[in-house]
Amino acid sequence: MLPKETFIIIFCIIIIILANVSYVWSHKDGVIKLNIKSKHTLNKKSKHSLNEKPKYLLNENSNYSLDIKSRKNILIEFDISPSKRKNKGGPYALNKAISQHLPYNVSNCHFVASDSISLMNTKHEADYFFITLPHLQEKDYNDWVKNNQSQKLILGPNFIPQNWNLFPQKNSWKEGRLPEILESVGGIAVHSDRVKNYLAERSNTTSLLQKYIIVRPCTDLRPESVKSFDDRTIDIIFFEKYADEDHSKQGAELFNLLNNSQKKVVSLKYGSYNKEQMMEYAKNSKFIIYFSFFDTGAIGLKEIQNYGVITFTHQKEFVLDESAGYYIPELANKDNMKAAYDKIMDKIEKISMEKPDTELIRKINQDSNRCDRALDDVCEGLQININ
Secondary structure, eight states: OOOHHHHHHHHHHHHHHHHTEEEEEEEETTEEEEEEEEOOOOOTTOOSOTTOOOOOOOOOOSSEEEEEOOOOOEEEEEEOGGGGSSOOSHHHHHHHHHHTTOSEEETTEEEEEESOOOTTTOOSOSSEEEEOSSOOOHHHHHHHHHTTOGGGEEEOSSSSOSOTTTOSOTTSHHHHTHHHHHHHSSEEEESOHHHHHHHHHHHTOGGGGGGEEEOOOOOOOOOSOOOOTTTOOEEEEEEEEOSSSOOHHHHHHHHHHHHTSSSOEEEEETTSSOHHHHHHHHHHEEEEEEEESOOSOOHHHHHHHTTTOEEEESOGGGOOOTTTEEEOGGGGOTTOHHHHHHHHHHHHHHHHHHOOOHHHHHHHHHHHTOHHHHHHHHHHHHHHHHO
16 A cells, blocks of 8 residues: 555645646655646736636645745726716826726736725725825825725826925825825826936935836827828927926927928917817827926827827927937927927928838837836836835
8 A cells, every 4th residue: 555645745746737837846754845836827918817816725734734836916906987087188088098908917917997996895805906096085095004905005197296396285185295105005106207206306205216106198099090291281280288387488489480480380288279179180290399398197199199290399208219209308498499499390301301101100109108008017017016
């Protein structure tokens, strides 16, 4: 008759074969230790059920132990309640666009939709709860902390600031308590390194930089074909936005220079145009000068870029590719708009002679501006924090 240890080893090997796992076992002093690691990994855009959670047999007693080591799977509930509102602003458009991709799997992250996230209506089975808009009230945040659940919160990218120049405002509980909040939550989403560094420096949270998760602004407005460069009747869209700093005087100076050129120029001013007008311009324009101070998102720009429009901007994060956009720091210089104008016009002349492929530019911009890639960013940021 076979020894008891032999029966146990055979039994474990059968389990291993059925479960498709790798293993290492050792036998010492009458104790068998079996290390198991699952061979199942979730590839990008995996079709595995979101409700699926790895199940392992655990067996421990005085004589035998089973050590389990497996890759961590992260489940994130995403608050889609803003997407059901009638608001058409950028933060709501962003939430709605991301919501269209749920449920979504990438690497070992699983994103699922939630109509509402609060301590009262969640079973806390998720590892994180992602709230994009600043709807979390101070009382609710305090309850998350009190119940030792705040580390599961991901807040932003529209959680802060209320005003770029005035940040941090002490009369705002979120901004006044930001260092404490950063310490307690799983992460705060922001749209760029520029935003992250600005918030960290102004709030004295540079020691917590790892808690800022960079999540790209995105849009799912993706036309399947666009007009060729020569078929476009508008040379330049001049887009003005002064959400935090007033550069309207410089904007007027630059627009005057553009109007006196030989180019056809149209103007869009943040808050004073409708979507249909913007889309009509986007379809028919070759270039956009994005004169904005400053952005935490720029969804409108992303929508225009997706029509194959080439970008000039002083915000470096909006240059998606060297063939699709150009960083013009001179645009931020209040004292010399002529230098910015000359640099842009020189590039426009050279680009126009080359007859750029707007279909290629469309594909480059759309690939970078996809909202599933924003979820990829969240997953990557969380894994950096975990590690």
